[in-house]
Amino acid sequence: MTVAVLGAGKIGEALLSGLLDAGHDAGDLLFTERHPERAAELTDRYGVAGVEVAEAAKRADVLVVAVKPQDIEPLLDELAGLIGPGSLVVSMCAGLPTSLFERRLPAGTPVIRVMPNTPMLVGAAMSAVSPGKHATDEQLQTVERLLSSVGKVVVLPESQQDAVTALSGSGPAYFFYLVEAMIDAGILLGLPRAVAQQLIVQAAVGAGTMLEEGGEHPVMLRENVTSPGGTTINGIRELEKHGVRAALLDAIESARDRSVELGKAHEE
Ligand SMILES: NC(=O)C1=CN([C@@H]2O[C@H](COP(=O)(O)OP(=O)(O)OC[C@H]3O[C@@H](n4cnc5c(N)ncnc54)[C@H](OP(=O)(O)O)[C@@H]3O)[C@@H](O)[C@H]2O)C=CC1
Numbered sequence: 001m002t003v004a005v006l007g008a009g010k011i012g013e014a015l016l017s018g019l020l021d022a023g024h025d026a027g028d029l030l031f032t033e034r035h036p037e038r039a040a041e042l043t044d045r046y047g048v049a050g051v052e053v054a055e056a057a058k059r060a061d062v063l064v065v066a067v068k069p070q071d072i073e074p075l076l077d078e079l080a081g082l083i084g085p086g087s088l089v090v091s092m093c094a095g096l097p098t099s100l101f102e103r104r105l106p107a108g109t110p111v112i113r114v115m116p117n118t119p120m121l122v123g124a125a126m127s128a129v130s131p132g133k134h135a136t137d138e139q140l141q142t143v144e145r146l147l148s149s150v151g152k153v154v155v156l157p158e159s160q161q162d163a164v165t166a167l168s169g170s171g172p173a174y175f176f177y178l179v180e181a182m183i184d185a186g187i188l189l190g191l192p193r194a195v196a197q198q199l200i201v202q203a204a205v206g207a208g209t210m211l212e213e214g215g216e217h218p219v220m221l222r223e224n225v226t227s228p229g230g231t232t233i234n235g236i237r238e239l240e241k242h243g244v245r246a247a248l249l250d251a252i253e254s255a256r257d258r259s260v261e262l263g264k265a266h267e268e
């Protein structure tokens with residue numbers, strides 16, 4: 001099976017790299033890029049061929065659309081004249097509904113909407129998958145299998161994709177932001193930056209592993225760190241005083257709203 005990534009930016013590269021690490025053959029992967037120097041860099045790094053969209057449409061069984069939602073219109077115009085009956089289109093674009101692709105591509109084109117995240121680069125993606133109206137169960141399974149090689153996969157109704165985009169699509173950015181702020185706190189307390197970074201990154205990895213493997217609720221895990229009359233509760237009081245929980249709710253709601261807005265921009 002040949003997979004072509006249309007738009008090999010951050011997420012497109014993460015997919016190529018994750019698939020190669022998972023054992024996919026470079027010869028079964030293609031990508032398109034509009035900057036020749038970026039294409040050359042990717043071919044050097046991964047041994048994957050950069051091609052024109054027409055060649056990708058001709059050779060690939062699965063076309064993964066990974067351009068910014070703002071760049072979708074010209075690509076759809078181009079693809080509309082190129083897509084053959086055997087092509088399966090997978091969109092990773094935030095906010096864009098499968099109905100947009102179905103309306104603009106040849107009648108009956110199977111489309112599957114996916115929201116992955118950048119940990120795909122290290123085989124630890126969370127991908128949520130929603131089939132459009134022409135995608136068969138077999139095509140859904142193909143996409144699930146492909147994405148399972150680079151992380152975890154859930155199948156969800158498309159109506160939940162804007163929420164998923166805000167939660168797990170953007171989620172890594174919020175964790176990185178917290179880590180960055182906590183490293184700054186280490187600097188404030190006089191630790192060398194490298195030491196602060198090592199301490200916080202390992203605390204994040206340890207917490208993530210406990211969340212994933214321990215099976216305990218996050219509230220319980222936090223309570224276990226919070227000794228009576230100890231240090232952690234002082235920190236928690238400050239987080240509550242500064243409304244960090246409400247800030248996260250607002251942040252994720254706002255990201256969801258932006259996903260809805262990106263989709264609306266392409267309504268008929
Ligand atoms: N980054 C993330 O964590 C995630 C992103 N996504 C989705 O993935 C998509 C890409 O996001 P991201 O990787 O961050 O964005 P990037 O801008 O890094 O990647 C998109 C790439 O596609 C190129 N491009 C645009 N139009 C074309 C075209 N017609 N043919 C070939 N290449 C083209 C862009 O070139 P140029 O540099 O000139 O713009 C760019 O290199 C978005 O729709 C986003 O919603 C989904 C989940 C997570």
Ligand SMILES: O=C(O)[C@@H]1CCC=N1
Pocket residue numbers: 094165169170
């Ligand atoms: O910021 C964005 O729009 C993309 C979608 C989810 C993560 N990154």
